[in-house]
Amino acid sequence: MGVFSDESVLSPEFLPEDLPGRDAELHAIADALRPALTGRRPVPLFIYGKTGTGKTSSVKNVIREFKEHADAVMLYVNCWQNYTRQSVLSELSTALGEPLPRRGLASDEIFSRIIEAVRQKHAVPILVLDEADRLFVGGEERILYDLTRATENYGVSFGIVCISNDFAAFSRLDDRIRSAFLGGKIEFKPYTPIELREILQQRARKAFQHNACPAEVIGMCAAHASKKGGDARVAIEALWLAGRNAEKRDASSITANDVKIALKSEHVEQAQGVSEGEAKVIVALKAAGGSLTSGELYKHFSGASARSVRNYVQSLEAKRMITIKEIALKQGRSRVIELR
Template sequence: MPNVFSSLPEKREGVFANEDALKPEFIPDALPGRENELTQIALALRPLAESAGAKGRNLFVFGPPGSGKTASTRRALKDLNEYSDKAWCFYVNCWQYATRHAVFSQLAFLAEEPLPRRGLAADEVFERFAGAVRTSKKNAVVVLDEFDRLLQAGNDKLLYDLARAKELSGANFTEILISNDADLLSKLDARARSSLQPATIEFKQYSPTQLKEILLERAAAAFHENVLSKEALALCAACGAKAGGDARVALQALYDAGRNAEQRGARFVELVDAKKAVLEQEVMSASKEKRLTGLTRLEESTLSVLREAGKPLESGELYSLLEGVASERSLRECLNLLQLKKLVVLEEKGSVTGERGRTRLIKLA
């Protein structure tokens, strides 16, 4: 049997010039509809570019999903780095780094501060990071995206650590929190909230017109010239508008439309490709909604605990949090059913010699 790769048909030039331009982490040259918000972020950070030892205004950036919060903030950081060598910008997504220790470890990594393999306590890791910033003599700004993930188990204490760093370590930090939750500040630990004292910037959902402008801007970078039909772009924008003005939904639909065109060997992205992309998104959304209907009270409680935890839980941790709600046997059966419904993922962990039973890691699908 011949090598499967050598037997593939010859690759033709596709419709994409740079498909990364449609991905969430892409930082665009223009941000249609977010010029005012970008200016507000820049004004808050401007002191960092002016003199050593300066501090900007702490910010709380909030708004619905796909409203441009992350893209605008990251664009401001990019421009600040290009404008001045006095600032040092750090961005951490708390969905990926969901504990105080994990955030500090990632900040140390971004600062190229080596950490010993034996492991360090969170306070020690932060001292290493703060020391690197102090030595650099730069003004640091730390962006914590999806910060609501850190509200569990006192992880928001790190805001207090950052605020006191000037006093204890000689390092100065400006903080930017990003969240979908407009009420996030009221949920912070009292000391953390008092130390932060941020200005707030609200991002409203995009209008249909703004979504079309965003897609036009990104499409110019993502596709070869004259391959995308106006009808396909308009349908993808409408998909995002239907999802509550969510630009990420619209961009994903446009990306999928391009992929659909390439799969059928076409040189142009037509309305049929966009229709298929939008239909697939609707099917996936409807499928999840259907799986969430008709849940038992125990299934709802289990999913609620996992959402509140904001991270994967070991089976023992989950049983402890649901103690008194159901027996371990009932919970095991519940988890197996939730896995069949594709609402949770169960992963076996390596067993410890002499330990009874199995340990599983449980996370939301």
């Protein structure tokens, strides 16, 4: 029994084939990037909008479709993981089939190798920089200048897509960088209740057994997410938790009460506030007097992957509940996380 037929459809990693409500944005992204497939220069894109509005999924969907038809180099980088010009360039170099020597190279040297590789391939690689504002925090935005000016400076082109939920950070960038994105800004608006309902309907068809998820349940989750800012992630999480509640009762379909309990549970209650993992970060910070280095913070999370801890921190930063500062240490740099 149970209500789920494929619970993974409701997991954060799931990338749906269709994205209801995002036709215009998907077309705009594809149109801007398509020239890359025939060796021409794409329009640099800056994609922005609130959390859970489908930015990452939309870009990934376009890239996935392009990959089916062309074998151009397309690289997705999360700048939370690669937050320096050097590390992004290293990733790009590797994606171009130019792995770097162990001893390491200076950024400018890596960049020269990239230019040379692209020239030889006569290709136009596409680079997606998700959470691009992480680069700006550390003053690493020069890579945007390098890549958007490569056509005039070196005669080779790149497709560049920056994704961010911090438009203000973009506005503060140097004119010479911002001007490259003038023709390619795409805003992702919060989803309307009707769009949220469509998104949930599509997921529910795949995630639940036939007749296990009545329309009323979808409507409640959509209404909730709409109140919380039109965030699809909140909507999907609410639906997933409601499904879990029905399973706990050993029922064959979800009821309005399962949703009510889900929305009351701490987890979703705080989706506008914080998830469980994020709450743990806050508790650790409070216990430490308000600030911790990232290394110290990881120690509070034995068992969790560094990646998920980073995700919590990132999400709290997006919600403006903490700040992250880069500090120079004797060797390398570290990040200090502080409660706001």
